[in-house]
Amino acid sequence: MQIIAKSASLIHLWESREVDFTEMMKIVVDIRQQILAIDGDMHADLEKLLLDNGSQQQDLWGANIYPSKDKGDQLEFTSFINIRPSQGNRSMEVQDAGIQELIQLVVDRLLV
Numbered sequence: 001m002q003i004i005a006k007s008a009s010l011i012h013l014w015e016s017r018e019v020d021f022t023e024m025m026k027i028v029v030d031i032r033q034q035i036l037a038i039d040g041d042m043h044a045d046l047e048k049l050l051l052d053n054g055s056q057q058q059d060l061w062g063a064n065i066y067p068s069k070d071k072g073d074q075l076e077f078t079s080f081i082n083i084r085p086s087q088g089n090r091s092m093e094v095q096d097a098g099i100q101e102l103i104q105l106v107v108d109r110l111l112v
Helices: 010-015 043-052 097-110
Strands: 002-004 025-030 035-038 060-065
Touching: 025 043, 025 097, 035 043, 035 097, 043 060, 060 097
Parallel strands: none
Antiparallel strands: 002 035, 025 035, 025 060
16 A cells, blocks of 8 residues: 555556456545555555545545556546545445546546
């Protein structure tokens, strides 16, 4: 698991990953600090890493990234940590299109 705050090669991260999922890597994005954590067994592990680093719970959203897919199809906005009725998200899927866009912007900036 690691926090990404500067641009990094997604392919390099994929090739050096510690968690061996066959097609994807789990990520948690801090939409306020515009950083992300990547390569954990569970989104909750990545979430804890960011919380321990000063992130706020309401800013953290889980997703899966598929490095071998086309750029527009790489992200899946699904994670148990996204279930937040207090923030209007009652699903594992990030339901707010604005939050999805922020997640996409952070991922596009950091994972090149």
